[in-house]
Amino acid sequence: MIAAALAVPGDIDTVTGGYIYDRRLLEELRATGRDMRLVSLPSGFPFPSPQEMDQAMNALQALPASCPVIIDGLAFGALDPARVRLIKAPIVVLVHHPLALESGLPQDIQDHLWRTERENLRHAAQVLVPSPHTGAILTERYDVPAERIHVALPGIDRPAPVAPIAPVTLESPPLILSVGILHPRKGHDVLIDALAHLADQDWRAEIVGTPWEKGHSDALQDRIRHAGLSERITLAGRVSDRVLAQLYQRASIFALATRYEGYGIVFNEALVHGLPIVSCRTGAVPDTVPAAAGLLVDRDDPLAFAGALRSLLTDQDRRDRMAEAARLAGARLSSWAETARIAGLALDAAAAGRS
Structure with missing residues (x-):
């Protein structure tokens, strides 16, 4: 098969949904026999310094026209459009979610990222x-032709039995378990x-996730303390795979009160573990969480979120029915091999040079 590359900003072993997707995609593409090269771009994206932008563009422009490259959208949407045109390699861009949809961005930054990502997408041969x-x-707001888009759902690694740290009982x-980077x-x-x-x-509740935005972890800890819940909520930060499997x-x-998800791999993990889900009606969540297995409320509505949690805490039968629906949905989830098959088509x- 043709030699190809995957370009990712920062450390591909970073523990977030997007990086897990990148890493598993690379592993599975290599498993199919493709000669896949990893191109490590600077970690400053989507807000690179001028030096980091130069390093990224030099690495991408050095790829030959015979080597198609998948570029992670965290970098691609922020690249200099004038220099993206000079990349010789056929581009497949992997858009986890558009950069301008990140929470908490000032309007001028949102506008800038929307313009650069929209312009750069014009130079992508294919889009994952x-x-x-x-x-x-992408078709509605970024003018990407539908025939260039490949939907490659994340796969799931089935949970394997783990040696218990403590007796595994409910x-x-x-x-109540929440998993997601510590980001607004x-x-x-x-x-x-x-x-x-x-x-x-x-x-009791455990919030698991890699600290991501400076000061946010401390702000969450302060919020827990001011609510008088320090004995009931644990802000665990990043934990080992073994500890997470135990949890x-x-x-x-x-429970994940997310403000936006382009997909949300953690929902797949919850489903395969047979957990009823409480989350928000935003982004791709309604398409990802089956109605029978989840309760979705409007985002930024703590009272509604509390009501959904209360309904599960006080109704064991409902919780059991939703847990069974989650298990059934989890059993139907696709594999990372299928994700890689679709990426290979792209x-x-x-x-x-075809659609």
């Missing part, structure tokens, strides 16, 4: 997206506020 929702956003009180978009502040409305109920096994409910189409 992790959900139909993201594909629709927690009493019930454990993930809505952990909303979850904490929602849990403050449930002080009369019996529960999924011991949890009763998965690479071949880019190399051949």
Whole structure:
């Protein structure tokens, strides 16, 4: 098969949904026999310094026209459009979600990222997206022709039995598990506020995720303390795969008050572990979380989020029905091999210059 490349900003072993997607995609493409080269771009994207922009453009422009390259959207959407035109390699861009849709960006930054990503997408031979929702956003707001878009849903690694750190039983009180980087978009502040409305109920909660934005972890810890919930909510930060597997096994409910998701790999993880889900009606979440397995509310609404959690905490039968629906949905999820198969089609189409 043709030689190809995957260009990723920063460390591909970073623990976020986007980087997990990149890493598993690279592994599975190599497993199919493709000669895949990893091109490591500077970590400053999507806000690179001039030096980092030069390094990235030099690396990408050095690729020959015979080597199609998948460029992660975290970098691609912020590249200098005038220099993207000079890249000889056929481009497949992987858009996890458009950069301008990140939470908390000033309007001028949003406008800048929308313009650069829209312009750069004109020079992509093919486009990979992790959900139909993201594909629709690109056709509607970024003028990407639908025939250039390939929907490559994230795969799932089936949970394997792990040696217990402690006896694996459902927690009493019930454990509410939230997994997502410690970033404003993930809505952990909303979850904490929602849990403050449930002080009369019996529960404890673990929030797991790599600290991502400076000061945000401290702000969340302050929020927990001011709510008087320090004994009930653990802000765990990043944990090992083994500890996370234990938490999924011991949890009763998965909760993520996200403000936006281009897909949300953690929902797949919750489903394969048979966890009922409480989340928000935003982005790709309604397409990702089956109605029978999840309760979705408007984003930034702690009272509504608390109400959904309360309904599961107080109704064991409902929780059991949703857990069974989650298990059934998890059993139907696709594999990373299928994700790579679709990405391979995009690479071949880019190399051949066809839609």
